[in-house]
Amino acid sequence: MGINFIHTADLHLGRGLDFYPESSLTIYSDLLKEIAETARQNNVDFILFSGDTFNNHDVEVSIKKLFLDFIKELNADNIDIYYACGNHDYYIPAFYRPFKREKNFYIFPENWHTFYKKDLAIHGFSFYEQALKKRMLSVFPTENLSKANLFCFHTNIEELGSIHENYAPSSFDEYEKISAASYFSLGHIHKKSEWIKAKNNLVYPGSPLPTRHNETGEKGFYLVKLCSNQRFEKIFSPSVATLVESYIDISESEDILEVNSLIEETVSKTETEIKNRYIAHNIKLTGCVTPSVKKEILEHIADGYLYEAGRIANIEDKSLSEISPEQIAENKGLFETITEIFKAMEFEDVPLDSKVLNEYSETDIKDFNSIKRDALSVLYSMLKDDR
């Protein structure tokens, strides 16, 4: 019967983008244009939004206008939109009123509902509160199953053990119980991922943009085709932004300017290899450096020196100091004492101000011992001879 559609999720429109704090509105606009253009070129019948399309209900009016224009533009091409609310953009009437006035905009209600498009049944529900804890898939009315089935909702699959909140939880065995071959267009997990359970395709397209520094991996949305034998064929369509992860060994660097040159080389090499409108860099410094270089790196990462103007990069220092705490302690006297104090220190013993704690909780630095090693190396460099 030939049905084509686009499946996207977790756009988080309106969220400040870590990599592009200045130009997020332009990027969101480019992203929606890209989705609309792909939809038109491939003659899709509809687009599925599987939750967290908006970051919250307080997004700027200009962001809502972008989405309203997007709906209208697609209506001109007879393309429908099926929309499931997630935990970030859970249903409140006032927020959705402008969109609901458009006749090609279909929003799922609080309980399971089925829309029909040609011979295809599209089942879904919306969050009506942020912290939806109900196991929705376990109460799906299976009598609504049709010949070809598509599901569209926001859920956390418990087996993934993800960092995401356990909202509207589901588990693999619940998917296996759905007897008719179905395509599950899911949202909530920001990383593109997919599984086959019994005859069912479970698909998270992930966020089409890297909204946070740690969101590496492929970014885009799915273009799906329902073939005549009820098989779903999908193609991943890359979005306007790519986040590239690179590791740089800085062992040979004698000072911060050499480190910076290496970063520049890596950035320009990546940008000749990868072509996309927006490229962001997640760069990890590795290797072993002298205590004085270690000190410079830590200082300049903090003051933003290594974020070279005009280039969007997040620099993480994973390098080690050439001089171990044990070697520092061999200096006896003061150094030995300092090393012993650092060794005994526990995270809970350190009074941190709220700003530092906040920063700490948002990074993926979980290793207090490596922070202690860095601090010791910097202190050693300052006290010894590198000041």
Ligand SMILES: [Mn+2]
């Ligand atoms: Mn979510």
